[in-house]
Amino acid sequence: MRCKEVQDRIVDGQWEAPVRTHLAACxxxxxxxxxxxxxxxxxRGLGMETGxxxxxxxxxxxxxxxxxxxxxxxxxxxxxxxxxxxAAGLVAFVIWLAVALPSPGPLRGPAPAELxxxxxxxARPAASVFASxxxxxxxxxxxxxxxxxxxxx
Amino acid sequence: MGNLASQDAxxxxxxxxxxxxxxxAFGSLVERYQRRVFALVFRLTGERxxxxxxxQEIFIKAFRAMGSYSFASSFGTWLxxxxxxxxxxxxxxxxxxxxxxxxxxxxxxAKGGLADMASVRGPDPERAALLRDLTSKLLARAPRDDxxxxxxxxxxxxxxxxxxxxxxxxxxxxxxxxxxxRKRMLEDFRRLQQRR
Numbered sequence: 001m002r003c004k005e006v007q008d009r010i011v012d013g014q015w016e017a018p019v020r021t022h023l024a025a026c027x028x029x030x031x032x033x034x035x036x037x038x039x040x041x042x043x044r045g046l047g048m049e050t051g052x053x054x055x056x057x058x059x060x061x062x063x064x065x066x067x068x069x070x071x072x073x074x075x076x077x078x079x080x081x082x083x084x085x086x087a088a089g090l091v092a093f094v095i096w097l098a099v100a101l102p103s104p105g106p107l108r109g110p111a112p113a114e115l116x117x118x119x120x121x122x123a124r125p126a127a128s129v130f131a132s133x134x135x136x137x138x139x140x141x142x143x144x145x146x147x148x149x150x151x152x153x
Numbered sequence: 154m155g156n157l158a159s160q161d162a163x164x165x166x167x168x169x170x171x172x173x174x175x176x177x178a179f180g181s182l183v184e185r186y187q188r189r190v191f192a193l194v195f196r197l198t199g200e201r202x203x204x205x206x207x208x209q210e211i212f213i214k215a216f217r218a219m220g221s222y223s224f225a226s227s228f229g230t231w232l233x234x235x236x237x238x239x240x241x242x243x244x245x246x247x248x249x250x251x252x253x254x255x256x257x258x259x260x261x262x263a264k265g266g267l268a269d270m271a272s273v274r275g276p277d278p279e280r281a282a283l284l285r286d287l288t289s290k291l292l293a294r295a296p297r298d299d300x301x302x303x304x305x306x307x308x309x310x311x312x313x314x315x316x317x318x319x320x321x322x323x324x325x326x327x328x329x330x331x332x333x334x335r336k337r338m339l340e341d342f343r344r345l346q347q348r349r
Contacts, residue, residue: 011335012328032343036335039342042288043307045281051195052204059183062212063176069213 007032168228172219179216186229187212190236196304197240198247199293207243211236226318234319237301244297291341299334306331 006022006029009015023030164185170178187208194207215235222231292300305311305319316331317324 008332008336011339012332032339035343035346036339038284039288039339040307042281042284043292043303045285046196046289046292047308047310049285051192052201054187054191054208055205058187058205058208059180062183062209063180065209066176066179066213066216 003029010036164228168219168222168224171216172222176216179212179219182228183212186232189229190232193233193236193304193309194240196308197237197301198243199289203243207239208236211239214239230315230318234321237305237319241297241301244300248297287345288342291338295334295338295341298330299337302327302331302334303338 001018001022003022003026006019006026009019010029010033023033164182167178167181171182190208190211191204194204194211195201198204198207200207211232215232218235222228292303295303301320302316305316311319313324313327316322316327320327322330
């Protein structure tokens with residue numbers, strides 16, 4: 001077995017016979033194994049050290065915090081709900097104002113003179129929709145329009 | 154962390170009541186698991202002063218997530234998963250906010266003689282204590298993924314299956330990562346010895 005393979009197995013805790021045979025002959029791997037054993041033992045030793053213990057009433061404090069946080073959440077929801085109700089009320093009031101108040105009309109209404117016909121318009125008879133109603137003297141020929149770019153003669 | 158079969162009827166009752174929002178029942182679960190959570194938080198973070206606050210936050214998270222506990226694993230394993238994730242976030246924030254953990258560098262010798270400690274050998278209890286201190290410091294400086302894996306396996310003594318469940322990984326992935334974490338830790342340990 002090569003050193004790297006042996007060292008990988010040592011770290012994985014696989015101390016089979018081929019590993020032990022290699023260790024008997026290899027100083028470098030023996031030193032590696034010794035270091036690993038020291039480190040492993042030290043890590044396990046950390047597990048035996050006592051850390052901080054929960055102080056008396058820890059569970060009660062957790063429950064109190066839970067209660068406080070849920071109360072805060074409830075208050076937040078209530079505040080948000082109240083604001084939504086106020087906003088909806090305001091929108092409804094504005095809509096009611098727009099619908100219920102009498103319209104002031106256009107800002108600039110047409111002047112009476114613009115509404116009443118001029119003398120010339122009043123004197124001319126209204127154009128009839130029927131051709132037979134047209135006066136004989138009236139020219140009904142089509143207007144000279146350029147066809148395909150050629151001016152009519 | 155205990156398996157599913159180890160959950161007694163009383164605990165199952167507390168869990169079901171806590172899932173219905175009964176805080177008193179959850180309080181009983183807190184009392185049963187508080188020491189375990191404290192120990193895990195302390196070993197993962199190494200912050201004695203922060204343990205109580207972190208543990209409180211973990212239990213509050215657990216209460217809010219009680220509905221998602223499906224009895225697929227033991228309550229202890231499920232709670233450990235929440236604790237590990239919370240500590241993981243804490244370590245990330247701490248490392249991001251302040252360079253408290255200097256990489257292993259030339260200044261190590263000046264910080265309490267770590268290189269001296271690394272060279273101690275033998276069954277002498279005093280030396281064993283020095284070695285533990287050194288290991289604790291090495292662990293504090295290890296990448297947080299390595300730290301979590303080493304704490305769960307070497308210190309908490311969890312099985313690969315439990316670790317896979319807590320970390321949300323496949324067993325094969327846990328084995329590979331643990332192997333690398335152990336080798337990195339050992340390299341640091343040996344580097345200190347060689348400096349002497």
